[in-house]
Amino acid sequence: MKQIVITKYGDPDVLKIQERKDPQPSAEEVLIKVKAIGVNFADILARKGLYPDAPKPPCVVGYEVSGTVESAGPGVDASIVGQSVVALTRFNGYSDRVCVPEKAVFTIPESLDFEHAAAIPLNYLTAYQLLYVMGGLKKGESVLIHNAGGGVGLAALDISLHLEATTYGTSSVGKHSFLMERGLNYPIDYRNQDFLSSIMNLTGGKGVEMVLDPIGGNNWKKSYKALRPTGRLGLFGVSTVTDSTMGRVFQFIKLIAQTPRYNPLRLMNANKGVFGVNLGHMWNERDKISGWMQEILKGVEKGWVRPHVDRTFRFEQAGKAHRYIEARKNIGKIVLVTGG
Known part of the structure; x- marks a missing residue:
């Protein structure tokens, strides 16, 4: 082979x-x-x-x-x-x-x-775990999907639309037309717009019920601020580490320094939640993954799962x-x- x-x-x-x-x-x-x-x-x-x-x-x-x-x-x-x-x-x-x-x-x-x-598999299972299993996204709620044009981003958009949520997504402006054709309600140009200010303007200062953030570092802090009460922040990546020209050790040190600390008492007082997803650590939960995958494949047959x-x-x-x-x-x- x-x-x-x-x-x-x-x-x-x-x-x-x-x-x-x-x-x-x-x-x-x-x-x-x-x-x-x-x-x-x-x-x-x-x-x-x-x-x-x-x-x-x-x-x-x-x-x-x-x-x-x-x-x-x-x-x-x-x-x-x-x-x-x-x-x-x-x-x-x-x-x-x-x-x-x-x-x-x-x-x-x-x-x-x-x-x-x-x-x-990887994109839709990750999005399904984030939105449906752990995030509990419901009809009428709102979600901000960072990197909406990526693999997990498009999968999350499919699932969010199936759940009848209002969708916001960050991407470069060249991807906005495609994303809107796929059903995204509100595209945000992350290169030329501050996504936090945009979300607050679009929601009348309320924020959203969910944010999916694969970026890491300071972005997690801003994503948390974009949540309204009862909001949930789903973390599933640290793509920011690839943006640095520093060596591997220094990249990890910078990442750790920028990573926010979520105090349990402050979470309670804010009525917000933060959770993480790493599908690579779910290999011993094959029954769960198999069940999720079966639901996703049913979504293919029903037309709401549209891999691109x-x-x-x-x-x-x-x-x-x-x-x-x-x-x-x-x-x-x-x-x-x-x-x-």
Whole structure:
């Protein structure tokens, strides 16, 4: 098999294709011949040495794939062989073949091709956990989605619209028309507008019931201020660490220095809540994730889950895919295709 290996920390040129022995499925696993691979910001952080959960180089990252089941290990019903599936992977997703626990594998709805199926798991599961499971967003409430044009942002927009919430979203102005066509009520140009002032002006000084913030640092402080009483701030990333030209150690020191401290007594007095989501730490909760994924796939069939693939890159173009995301050019998902 072929894998895209992070050979060392660095720029996208450190990604190299290497040949490895084909894997064999263990008990309760299946072997997937991969057709498409979802590319996520966590992959970029891992490549730069800014993602503590990732294995150290040389390593293979990747959290989601789609393809066909090539073989089944002991304890797996052999009828699954040949089926078109989408799967969650605990790294090793940047491969043209990968073994995955059967519980992490889901049948692809007929309306989806492999590329759009690979665009679903991480983004929609993260957004579902943020908005529905932990955020409890309800009809008539309002939500501010930072980086609304990203993969999780578009997934959150789909779910928020399904819940009949009022939506606000930050993005560069070039993405506003697309987002409004997708249903976003109020776009905010984060480069030329102060999002906190914009939210307060748009809501008559009240603020919103939810904010989804993957940015970190000082942005979290402003997002908290954008909440009205009973508001919830969902934290799920620290993309700000990639904006610095400092070394890895100094980037983490700066991040820690800028991170706000949420005092329990002040939270009580303000009637506000703060919570965090890291899907990468949910691997031992497979029953929960499986249930959420089934609901999301039902959403595909009913039409309210609409995965958007901005662009596909060939397997050997993983470095170009990373550069494209880092330049913030994408609207929605970037996917690698194996051609297999």
